[in-house]
Amino acid sequence: MITRLLAAASLVLAAVTLSASAAGAVGETVGSCIFEELEQASFAGIDGEGFDAVKNLKTAYKNEEGDAEDLKKDFEGELEDCVEAPTAILPELTEIVWGGAAFVVLLALMSWKLFPTVKNLMEQRTQRIQDAIDDADRQRSEATEVKARYEAELADAKTEAARIVDEAREQAAAVRADLQARAEADIADMRERASADVEASKRQAVADLQSEVSDIALGAAEAVLGRSLQDPEVQRQLVDDYIARVGSGRD
């Protein structure tokens, strides 16, 4: 609280100091200061005092007499001093009093209304920030838990995927081996059948050839026999041979 009061006092003092002006210095206005300077004016080498001296300086300046120009510049500098504050550090007492009173009133008003409000606002803001921090912490904790759970599930999924891949690979290997075995068996069977077919074809060809040869031979024999059998003597001889064979018990 003391720190806050000191800060407020410093702020008010700086405001009063920086806002000091010629109008507020020594309790007179700029106009009365200028009027007083005109009334008391006197210049070296210029006749008269007060307003007359100012008129005579003006005339000498127009006539460009002597050091009229320098005197005029000096007098203008004196008039300009009326516009400036007497000091930049220490204002007039009345200004300090009014400023201090205003400060006290302002401080009282601020202590009565503004500071509690600001304090409440600050506390609310602090509470909101704290709530936000707590909420963020909670969310971060939840996110951490979710992340851990997801990572665990991901690890399980990876393990399961690896198991499935291994299983699929094993099955594929088994299927490939089975197919290869079947293909080899089929090839062996086909070779065996082809060999059997070739052998059968060869046998059939030999049989056909033998049959054809025998047909030719038998045809020739029949042709020869046919001519011979037309001979009655041959027929008689065949019958006699049969009778002899049957009679001898050879048949």
Added chain:
Amino acid sequence: MAGRSAGYADAVAAVARAEGNLDTVSDELFRVARALEGSDELRMALSDRQIPAARRQQIVEDLLGGRACDTTTAIVSMIVAAGRSSDLAGIAREAVEINARDRGRSVAEVRTAVALTEEQSGRLSAALSAAAGHQVEVKLIVDPGVMGGVVATIGDEVIDGSVRHRLSQLRDAF
């Protein structure tokens, strides 16, 4: 079929015995059967049921009239009228067997490519009787399919000395 042929043969034998000419009837029946066997046209005409029975009997009488005894003609006519002409060969064979049995013999069905002389037939009958161990009665059939030589069938036994059989053996040997 065999039972039916045997039944007809028994009836035929009974009629022929009653007439006292079983030997002749059985022989003539055998010859008629051989004639039918050798003629597809005659066999088809006698077995065609579209032809009236009277017409078929007339054909039989025209063929056998004067060539066979009346008993044989009547028996064949009856068999043909009954629509059993396809069984005639079996009936004739059974009748011949019955006749042979009546005389204590068996029948030898002998097929040759050419007709045998009486002398050859006598020697053949003697040779077959010796082979069978009892008297056989030879029934000769001229069958050009035999080509040459003789095929004798005595009951279930076949003594094949035909050129056709030898050619068949030769063909099998190849």
